[in-house]
Amino acid sequence: PVIPFPKDVASADYWVRHVRDAVRFADDIRHLEGEGVTRFLEIGPDGVLTAMARQSAPEAAAVATLRRDRPEAATLLTAIGHLHTTGVTPDWAAVLAGRGARRVDLPTYAFQRQSFWVESGRAEEASDHPLLDAAVAVAGADQVVLTGRLSVGSQPWLADHVIAGAVLFPGTGFVELAVRAGDEVGCGRVDELTIEAPLVLPERGAMAVQVVVGSDDGSGRRPVEVYSRGEDDHHLPWARHAAGTLAAGSGDDGTAMTQWPPPGAEPLKVAGMYEGLAEAGVAYGPVFQGLTSAWRRGDEVFAEIALPGDAGRFGLHPALLDAALHAIPLLLEEDRVVLPFSWAGVELHATGASALRVRVSSTGHDQVTLDAADGAGQPVISVGTLSLRELSAPSLARVDSL
Secondary structure (H helix, E strand, C coil): CCCCCCCCCCCHHHHHHHHHCCCCHHHHHHHHHHCCCCEEEECCCCCHHHHHHHHHCCCCEEEECCCCCCCHHHHHHHHHHHHHHCCCCCCHHHHCCCCCCCCCCCCCCCCCCCCCCCCCCCHHHEEEECCEEEEEECCCCCCEEEEEEECCCCCHHHHHEEECCEEECCHHHHHHHHHHHHHHHCCCEEEEEEECCCCECCCCCCEEEEEEECCCCCCCCEEEEEEEEECCCCCCCCEEEEEEEEECCCCCCCCCCCCCCCCCCEEECCCCHHHHHHHCCEEECHHHCCEEEEEEECCEEEEEEECCCCCCCCCCCHHHHHHHHHHHHHHCCCCCCEEEEEEEEEEECCCCCCEEEEEEEEEECCEEEEEEECCCCCEEEEEEEEEEEECCHHHHHHHHHC
């Protein structure tokens, strides 16, 4: 068979440019898609280019012939089968030669022409949330499991949260998942939530995530846990990243902030703050660089936060809440970086905010309380206690090893 190449890959000029210039892989894939190519087959030792091709041409079929650490024959046959389902007709005689395969006659009666497609899920099980796909009540148990998928490909804003060179799911994201889980079971308060291990997001591929809500302990409190594993790592155990307790709402409507800036508060310099954090190993991209102004009054810091772009269907966008935490270093006397570790008394009073007025006050060593209102001063979220941990050299090494 003759395989046409879009470029003269046999020429010296091609290889000189290949070595010296940028490899415009994404442009090539999109060009081929524009020419009508709908299937891509990677012939190589792993599926690295397959994942990149899927990002550049999500509507096309991209298949790898080999996968690292997987049986070669099974992987190759799986790839051929995948292509066959997209309309490709393989040379089955060549594929099955020497395997004892033979053709068999189909039944002589007519097919009944009934379809048995797997439906995407009943409406009552669907989860109207950007990070979660479905919520399922566990049969025979007073439990609910919410499932979702985290990927920098489908949620590009996550790539703007880089700690020690690794893309980490933000701690505020765990809070958002816990709040959504609470909504599912009628609990309006995250009583406490401790982040036990970072959730590192891969450059390619995705992480499957589960939020597990346990049974009511009789007082209206329910345990909640957040787990993840690689989307294709079905043979691996789930890793727990956060655990805590959900409870009924307190009935408190939150703190309004209609008088702004607060009287007696002195302006603080925030220019250059994100550059300094990047030098310390915390590299926030544009979506997370939301702190625009700040003031201080004694042990309180007030800040204005803005989210570039739409707030989406989040209760409170994790990037917006994360940026609210950037006011905390302005309270510290020493020059160090702290990250959220444990949350207590979290209540969401309103959804859909794209800008915040934030008040942070110190309640002890590496502990703060936080209240936030929208641009009109109406309450959005309250955090009774937020415990912090310092980002130190050992923790940087731990994240890097993950």
